[in-house]
Amino acid sequence: MEQELQILWAAVTAYVLAGVVAVVGVVLGKRPERSVLALMLAGLALQTLSIGLRWDRLGHGPFITMFEILCSNVWSLMAAYSLAYWRIARIRATAAIVMPLMFVMLGWLMVAHPGEGHYPPTYNTPWLYIHIGLGKVFLGAVLVAVGLSCVILMRHAGIGRQRLAHLPASPQLDELAFRCMAIGLIFHTLMLIAGAIWAQDAWGRYWAWDPLETWAFIT
Amino acid sequence: MVRAVKEGKATEGSVDRAWAVLTIAPERRPASAGILRLLASLRLTLALIALLGCGVAFAYLREGARTWPLVVPLVLLALNLLAAVLTNGVFRRQTELLVFHLALIVLLLLVAAGRLTYLNGYVGVTEGVPFDGTLSDSDQGPLHAGDLARVHFVNKGFRIDYAPGLQRGATRNEVAWAGPDGRWHEELIGDQTPLVLSGYRFYTTFNKGFAPTFRWRNAHGADLRGSVQLPPYPLKEYSQAAEWTPPGSALSIWVMLDIDEILLDPAEHTTFRLPERYRLVVRIGRDRHEMRPGESLQTAEGTLEFEGLRSWMGYRVFYDWTLPWLLAACALAVVSLAAHFWRKFTAKPWDA
Numbered sequence: 300m301e302q303e304l305q306i307l308w309a310a311v312t313a314y315v316l317a318g319v320v321a322v323v324g325v326v327l328g329k330r331p332e333r334s335v336l337a338l339m340l341a342g343l344a345l346q347t348l349s350i351g352l353r354w355d356r357l358g359h360g361p362f363i364t365m366f367e368i369l370c371s372n373v374w375s376l377m378a379a380y381s382l383a384y385w386r387i388a389r390i391r392a393t394a395a396i397v398m399p400l401m402f403v404m405l406g407w408l409m410v411a412h413p414g415e416g417h418y419p420p421t422y423n424t425p426w427l428y429i430h431i432g433l434g435k436v437f438l439g440a441v442l443v444a445v446g447l448s449c450v451i452l453m454r455h456a457g458i459g460r461q462r463l464a465h466l467p468a469s470p471q472l473d474e475l476a477f478r479c480m481a482i483g484l485i486f487h488t489l490m491l492i493a494g495a496i497w498a499q500d501a502w503g504r505y506w507a508w509d510p511l512e513t514w515a516f517i518t
Numbered sequence: 519m520v521r522a523v524k525e526g527k528a529t530e531g532s533v534d535r536a537w538a539v540l541t542i543a544p545e546r547r548p549a550s551a552g553i554l555r556l557l558a559s560l561r562l563t564l565a566l567i568a569l570l571g572c573g574v575a576f577a578y579l580r581e582g583a584r585t586w587p588l589v590v591p592l593v594l595l596a597l598n599l600l601a602a603v604l605t606n607g608v609f610r611r612q613t614e615l616l617v618f619h620l621a622l623i624v625l626l627l628l629v630a631a632g633r634l635t636y637l638n639g640y641v642g643v644t645e646g647v648p649f650d651g652t653l654s655d656s657d658q659g660p661l662h663a664g665d666l667a668r669v670h671f672v673n674k675g676f677r678i679d680y681a682p683g684l685q686r687g688a689t690r691n692e693v694a695w696a697g698p699d700g701r702w703h704e705e706l707i708g709d710q711t712p713l714v715l716s717g718y719r720f721y722t723t724f725n726k727g728f729a730p731t732f733r734w735r736n737a738h739g740a741d742l743r744g745s746v747q748l749p750p751y752p753l754k755e756y757s758q759a760a761e762w763t764p765p766g767s768a769l770s771i772w773v774m775l776d777i778d779e780i781l782l783d784p785a786e787h788t789t790f791r792l793p794e795r796y797r798l799v800v801r802i803g804r805d806r807h808e809m810r811p812g813e814s815l816q817t818a819e820g821t822l823e824f825e826g827l828r829s830w831m832g833y834r835v836f837y838d839w840t841l842p843w844l845l846a847a848c849a850l851a852v853v854s855l856a857a858h859f860w861r862k863f864t865a866k867p868w869d870a
Contacts, residue, residue, distance in 0.1 A: 420686065420689065420708075423709065475868040488848075488852050492845070492848045496845070499841070500710045502834075503836045504836065508578055
């Protein structure tokens with residue numbers, strides 16, 4: 300377990316460096332985009348290795364404990380944002396906003412107990428992977444939208460207008476954020492449907508208004 | 519129709535029909551259109567969603583009120599959405615959006631229908647004893663019309679492995695059930711696989727345990743068999759006792775299973791099994807007896823013979839005929855919404 304955690308620490312360090320470089324770049328009016336992307340990808344590679352080692356050791360994916368769920372969410376959010384960062388060059392400056400948001404989750408991950416949990420027999424179904432996979436896309440799309448929306452809000456509030464000037468105009472960012480949220484809505488709905496199928500098979504009810512389901516519905 | 523005339527998109531025939539509607543029933547049309555517009559109000563949608571939220575909270579807090587507090591807002595929401603579809607021209611121009619909203623209406627009505635006809639229940643079935651259609655606990659919608667009495671199956675035993683720390687593994691339960699042709703079929707059910715008979719779905723649960731089985735011969739010579747399902751094991755390992763009244767008798771028999779061995783060792787990989795070393799303590803009034811398999815006990819009302827120990831499995835029973843239709847409506851709604859967004863987003867780039 301120690302090796303997994305050391306590799307995870309290295310991944311977290313790479314993410315933090317990516318965030319710091321992104322923020323410093325915006326503040327100083329520089330565009331260190333290649334460095335940021337390289338650091339994010341290095342972090343992703345290291346975290347993938349850490350998750351893979353843990354998966355191999357425990358015989359199940361990161362689905363059980365809070366540590367595992369946070370770790371898997373950090374991985375998927377970084378994967379989604381890295382993809383957006385790579386493919387949509389015009390919005391790269393949003394890394395200065397998105398990465399500090401990720402720091403919160405990284406901090407939570409670092410204080411979570413990395414011990415293992417019991418893998419319940421009800422998790423032994425392909426619907427688990429479908430449900431979680433769809434949820435990852437939903438969260439990733441929403442993270443990109445959050446970054447874009449924060450830029451619009453900051454401009455409205457008169458914060459960093461000059462430093463964020465090379466980003467597209469707010470109506471364009473709004474349109475892109477709306478599209479990301481639309482993707483999020485579709486995948487969130489699909490995630491709920493897959494979760495309902497899983498719940499029906501595993502617990503004999505597709506919906507029970509438990510706290511997790513209720514919050515997912517409200518979202 | 520009138521909107522179409524104004525927009526200059528109507529055909530000659532549709533203009534004639536619109537004119538006819540306006541001239542033949544000049545007073546009725548605005549009134550019905552007004553009601554429809556009122557029904558289609560977005561404010562009403564918000565109010566009904568709030569009502570549904572209240573209904574959910576009410577149903578969550580009060581077990582006896584899980585139908586009407588949900589059905590009424592669901593049906594009203596379906597009507598509200600239907601009125602919106604009928605009055606809003608955008609749905610006639612955008613087919614994907616129309617299909618999405620129609621799928622939503624179907625979803626709302628199906629959920630309401632499901633609440634009216636559902637059944638949720640629980641039953642413990644002793645190994646080798648046929649399920650006779652009687653549930654030990656259940657709640658159902660007022661229009662539930664299923665025929666559980668015709669459902670028969672036999673629990674033929676189960677296997678559950680435990681990892682160290684008593685971590686429960688997969689449940690593999692063998693069952694036999696009678697088909698409509700009267701022939702018996704065997705099936706292996708478990709954590710992800712329910713037994714589905716006549717629309718009723720039987721799910722294994724973590725509740726399982728031991729059931730002493732008795733033969734009861736009353737004073738008239740009638741021979742009856744029965745089993746006493748003791749509390750779940752290992753959940754209630756230290757309270758393996760229950761009271762039982764033989765059929766047609768007023769006798770209260772208290773039964774306790776005293777297991778004299780470690781059945782599920784938390785330190786090792788182990789499997790659920792019947793105990794080999796145990797004592798069955800039977801108390802009738804102030805008299806206390808210890809019984810072994812095959813032993814009999816004479817009481818004032820008849821003879822009690824302890825046949826042996828069996829296992830029992832608890833099943834969650836669920837009935838909702840709307841399930842496949844709900845899935846179909848959900849799939850249609852998501853596909854049509856995705857198609858709507860796809861058409862909208864591909865029409866022009868985001869930074870155009």
